[in-house]
């Protein structure tokens with residue numbers, strides 16, 4: 039077992055997961071992060087590799103990705119072990135994830151397209167589009183962040199819309215997903231709500247003669263104890279119920295965040311949210327870092343190893359500057375990017391944008407290197423969305439990259455420190 | 457083919473056309489207005505937002521200055537709620553010649569533009585971000601005017617007075633009999649249906665496109681489109697209009713408009729009023745000019761860049777001229793006298809600020825040709841309910857809080873958080889326009905114009921519209937993609953810092969969570985024909 043202090047910058051999926059792995063190996067781990075990362079905004083699923091071009095993949099096809107893709111830096115077991123470990127933690131902490139690397143799940147989006155993913159929370163799987171039976175989708179009248187009318191009828195499955203009653207007493211109409219989830223967490227409110235919904239379903243049955251077999255709801259089924267909420271709702275409505283991710287904040291993403299955070303803290307890790315981290319690299323190629331808090335005080339952080347899990351452009355790990363340059367925000371490490379700003383984006387908003395692949399170049403040990411492959415510091419590693427070479431949205435690969443590169447980085451850190 | 461008749465037919469739903477239609481209907485003409493896009497679809501919806509006091513023109517173009525101050529006073533009375541009474545200042549920065557301020561003051565006096573030089577501290581204490589080395593400050597009655605609000609008010613008023621307004625209808629030809637225009641051929645761009653509207657008088661208010669209409673009458677009219685680029689900064693860096701005190705030049709005005717402030721403009725002659733991409737050097741130039749007024753300007757978030765085209769009339773057609781040298785004043789062109797074709801008048805030049813006056817001159821001429829005497833009453837008659845107040849910044853918030861106090865908020869959620877647009881407004885907008893084009897809703901409500909540039913509200917508005925207009929999901933997805941594509945045009949030149957971060961968030965919503973890129977074929981997101989400009 040290794041011994042030493044590890045500083046992780048960033049509390050997104052890769053930062054937390056790396057924190058857990060390092061703490062399990064008895065490292066003294068501190069995570070410092072400005073905010074909570076991409077989980078709050080995402081689907082709450084673990085996407086490993088869903089698309090090749092516009093084609094949906096049955097199975098991740100990592101071999102088809104470019105040579106400099108982060109997946110190609112990994113040992114052949116890193117992804118598999120990372121996925122297994124995450125699944126184990128989620129199961130143990132009461133929010134099981136379903137799926138495997140052998141076949142992508144296909145789940146509906148709120149626009150009714152079919153979305154491939156590797157792992158999904160149990161609360162989503164009844165919506166599987168591999169099952170050809172019809173889908174009933176709930177319209178929570180007045181909820182502004184979910185419009186089932188927009189779900190496609192080009193899917194092979196028939197889609198029916200069911201109106202579920204909402205009364206002003208239960209819902210503020212400008213509520214977010216998280217407001218509804220908190221209400222469903224509360225036993226009494228949940229009972230009221232599910233009773234009203236039950237009545238709506240019975241009315242629907244009477245009116246149409248259809249028996250609802252599986253019902254999709256926006257992803258709002260509780261933050262604290264999703265299994266209980268799911269079971270209660272299913273009992274009341276007498277059908278399978280599944281969640282469909284919709285506009286942020288992401289309830290399934292927050293559950294995953296809460297669960298990983300709890301696991302990390304239980305293992306003795308330290309989490310500091312708020313300050314930003316600034317670092318420098320000495321002429322002996324050693325990185326050191328300070329935290330900057332809101333009142334501008336600086337505090338040195340002791341660390342034998344530093345892991346950058348500070349995210350891409352969306353979370354300030356990478357910053358694009360007005361002069362057209364791109365910088366890495368903590369150490370000003372060299373970033374792979376295109377100097378011609380016109381080439382950063384595609385003409386069409388919905389096409390793949392080249393800037394997505396900008397990021398840190400690393401060696402196989404996940405340590406940042408420059409364009410001439412020169413190591414930048416002996417004690418700095420990087421993982422997650424800050425890494426160059428992947429277009430996570432177009433590939434459907436964000437979480438897979440985060441987990442597996444965190445796994446590999448920590449493996450190398452442990453080796454370096456022992 | 458369907459046939460219709462109207463006495464006066466106005467081409468163009470910008471400031472000039474709407475003012476002309478208002479003038480005509482108020483003089484008792486049966487009036488119809490045709491616009492190929494949406495209201496304020498052309499230059500009017502892309503202008504800088506300044507209701508000129510005339511100060512800008514006192515030295516270089518005194519005639520315009522006098523028109524501006526007179527019309528400034530009138531518009532405050534007839535479309536009050538589109539105007540925010542911000543005042544304006546002419547300031548001498550270290551880069552400007554301090555002596556110009558004396559020339560300026562004398563010229564203001566001569567042209568009747570109220571101007572008062574005050575101790576610099578008065579302004580600098582109010583506007584803390586301004587360059588502290590500004591040496592002279594002169595106050596004038598400039599104001600900010602929202603062209604979407606203004607055009608919607610005018611359209612509402614003229615419809616209430618019995619005129620017809622047809623949007624998405626393009627004039628594709630003129631019917632000419634015995635040397636006189638007696639009708640126009642129109643295409644409904646949404647249905648592709650074509651028909652004829654007969655008329656006694658065509659008023660061509662198509663701005664930068666005026667040459668196309670003149671050509672339909674066999675005339676040659678040189679209108680040089682002069683592209684002007686502007687950048688909206690994310691916040692109100694100033695609460696008053698700030699002009700550099702020097703001869704009018706590029707990038708020398710900063711206007712607070714709603715929740716943003718707009719720096720502009722550039723001025724570059726371009727070939728076509730439909731194709732004029734923004735260049736990186738323009739963005740850089742404007743941000744640099746901003747630095748003279750506000751040190752550190754570049755560090756603030758630039759939200760969106762867009763451009764409009766000035767319809768500058770060149771009476772000396774042929775020779776090449778820099779477009780700012782062309783006359784700014786307006787002129788009515790009588791095609792009878794010019795090209796031997798009667799029944800057609802064209803308005804060229806002018807400004808947003810002088811729209812009413814331009815309309816008056818135009819309809820005066822029309823009356824003359826139609827041999828009727830009818831006085832113009834537009835200056836005395838407000839287009840809005842009596843007692844309507846000027847716009848003020850906290851207006852939307854105030855309205856929202858009041859509705860909260862009355863608990864109506866419970867049934868009226870905010871759809872666009874950045875611009876505080878509640879669901880009731882979205883529904884009313886869709887109801888009134890019946891338009892599937894989300895961008896029309898934006899012009900009507902400011903939906904999607906704030907910092908998130910449509911990230912959240914586009915999906916919500918799309919969902920509401922889809923239900924109300926009974927759109928198929930396929931159709932609705934295309935609508936959504938079109939809206940996002942239109943917003944994208946204004947962002948692409950400004951992708952640094954916050955904007956790239958915002959792009960990541962929005963891309964995550966539309967390409968990851970919703971999978972919009974997997975339901976529409978991106979090659980298919982043809983914008984509507986008239987949405988293609990810039």
Ligand SMILES: Cc1cc2nc3c(=O)[nH]c(=O)nc-3n(C[C@H](O)[C@H](O)[C@H](O)COP(=O)(O)OP(=O)(O)OC[C@H]3O[C@@H](n4cnc5c(N)ncnc54)[C@H](O)[C@@H]3O)c2cc1C
Nearest residue numbers: 468470471472492498499500503504506627663684808809
């Ligand atoms: C960059 C810039 C900044 C400006 N800033 C200011 C300012 O701060 N203050 C100020 O007072 N003025 C300003 N102006 C000037 C002002 O914007 C214009 O003078 C005014 O908006 C012109 O209005 P319009 O109605 O004549 O033209 P437009 O608004 O362009 O209207 C013409 C309309 O005709 C329609 N049309 C064209 N062809 C056809 C057809 N065949 N059939 C049907 N419809 C057709 C077009 O779609 C368009 O909507 C600015 C101009 C520019 C370019």
